[in-house]
Amino acid sequence: MILCVCLNPAVDVTYRLDAGLHPGHTHRVTSQEQRAGGKTLNVARLLTDRGIACTLLAPLGADTGRSIRADLAATAIRTSFVEITGPTRRTVVVVDPTDATVLNEPGPPLSGTEWAAVLERYQALLPTADLVVMSGSLPPGVPADAYRVLTALAAEHDLPALVDAGGPTLRAALAAHPYLVKPNLAELAGISSGPLHSTADIVAAGHELLALGARNAVISCGSDGLVAVTETGSWHARAGLVTGNPTGAGDALVAALAAATVSDLPWPDRLRAGAGMSAAAVADPVAGHVDPNLQSALTAGVTLTPLPAPSAASPPTLPP
C-alpha cells in the first residue's frame, strides 16, 4: 500500500466566464465545477484509477472538508481523514476565453493537538505501507519541518519516502534522507547554489540535493521532460510533445514514480513511466486524471538519454 499524505487538501473550484476577467469589474460566472483536489490527493486518485493500493491520509475541516469527504466517497480511493476545526481551503481557477487565473486560499490552521492527531494516524498506517508519498504545501500550524518528521518516522519502518516540495519544506525534509525528492525547476532554483541554464546545470543541482541528504532526485522540467540523478546513474527522459494543461503533470509523475518504485522496476523504466504519464496528464484538462491509452503510447515513445556525472568545478580564475 502506498500511503499518500495530503496535509493541505483543497476543494478545487473552476469558474468559467463568457468574457474576459477584468479587475475592478463584476462578472457573472456562467458555469462552475468543484472537485476534491490537492497534490497528494491527485496522486491517490491516479494510483486508485490504476488499481494500485493506496491510502489517502488528510486533515479535513468544516463544510469544504465535508464536500471532499462526499466527493471521495463516490470513488474507490481508500481514505483516512482526521477531523480538524478550520475549514479546508479552496482553490479557485477563473477560466475566461483567453486566460486561467488562479486564487489559492491559505490552508486552515492546524492546532498542536490536530497535528499530533495526524501524526498518530500516520504512525498507525505505516506498518501496512510499502512507500510514503508527501507533496504540496503545508497548512499554517504544521511545523516547517513536517516532511522531515514524516520521512524520519517512515525510515523507522524501513519505508522509502517520496517528497514533492520546494523551498524550506524540501530543504528541511532532506535532513531525514528521503528516498526520492521531485522538485520542479522553480523549486530546484530555490535550493540550488548555481545557475540552471543547461541540462548539466540541472544534473549538478541534482547532485547538490543528494549531497544535502536525498538518495535520489527527479527534477521535472516542464515540456523538456525530466532529469534524474540517482544512486545508479543520471538520465534525461522526455516524452513526445503534448499541448494542454500542465497543472497535475507533476502529480502524475509522482504517481508513476511511486508505483514503479513499489514494483521495484529499474530506474530507466521508472523514468520512462514517469515521463509518459506526466506528458499524458498535460493532455487531460482535469488534474488527477490521465487517459491510460495515451499514457501507454507516450510511455512507449519516451526518449531516455544517460547523462554524465558533473565535471569538477573549474579552478577559480585569478583576477587580472
Place this chain on the structure above:
Amino acid sequence: MILCVCLNPAVDVTYRLDAGLHPGHTHRVTSQEQRAGGKTLNVARLLTDRGIACTLLAPLGADTGRSIRADLAATAIRTSFVEITGPTRRTVVVVDPTDATVLNEPGPPLSGTEWAAVLERYQALLPTADLVVMSGSLPPGVPADAYRVLTALAAEHDLPALVDAGGPTLRAALAAHPYLVKPNLAELAGISSGPLHSTADIVAAGHELLALGARNAVISCGSDGLVAVTETGSWHARAGLVTGNPTGAGDALVAALAAATVSDLPWPDRLRAGAGMSAAAVADPVAGHVDPNLQSALTAGVTLTPLPAPSAASPPTLPP
C-alpha cells in the same frame, strides 16, 4: 413583522491580495472572510440590528446553505429556511490594493416542488406579517414573474410589498401593483422609455413606474441620493457626502424604507431615514452593517427638496 424574502441568498466570500489581480497568473490569497449575504438577507440583518421584528424566508442548499444557517444561528435574525438540493451560491470579491473584482456564481436551480415549498412557507408566514420585502436576483427554476406572484399573494392579506429589482423581474412585479418599488438608476434605465440625464428625467421615469402599476417609487441615484415619486408628492433627498463602499447602500435604503413604512411615517420622514441610512452604509466596509450613530447624524442632515410633477411632453417638432 417584516417578511424578508431572499430567493437567491449567497455566501459572500472576500479574498484579500497583497498585490494586484493579474489575469492569467496565480495568486496567494493572504486573508479571507465569508459571511451570509444576499440583498434581502442584508435587509433582515439591518432590521434585526435595530430591534425591528422581521423574518427571513430563504431556500438553502448543500454545504454553502449549511454555512448560512450556522452564520445566522449566531445572530438574532428570525429565519424560516426551505431546504433545497442545489448548493446555495457564493459571491467572491477579490480585493487587491487598487480594485475590487466580483465573481457572482449563478444560483442553484430550484425544482418545481422546491419553488412550491417556498410559496407554501411564504403563505404560512403572511398572516403574521405587516409588510413584505423582496429584493435581488432570482435563481434558475424560479418563474420570471416570481415577484408578481409574491406581491399578489401579499395583496390578498392587504399587505404592502416592497420590491427592489430591475429588468424583467421588476417589470413583471409591477403588474401586481406593489406598494413600493426601489430600482437604482441602471435598473430604471432598463424599464424607462426616455433618457435619465436630469432629475426631471428621473421623476418622469418614476411616473412611468406608477403608470405601469407601482403605487410609489424610490429611485436610488448613488452619491446623488434618491428621487421619490409617491402618491402624495415627489422629492429629492440627499445626505452629506460619504466615501466608502457603495455595496449594501441599496439594502440599507430598503431596510429604512420598510421600517418607516411599517411605522406609518409621512413620506418626507421615510425618505430622510432612507437617504441617511443609505449614506451611512457607504461608510461601512461590510454590506449589511451600518453604524447607528453615523446613521442618526447623516439622517439629521438630509436635504429634502420637493419636486414638481413632470411637464407634459413638448409637442413634436415638425421636420424642417
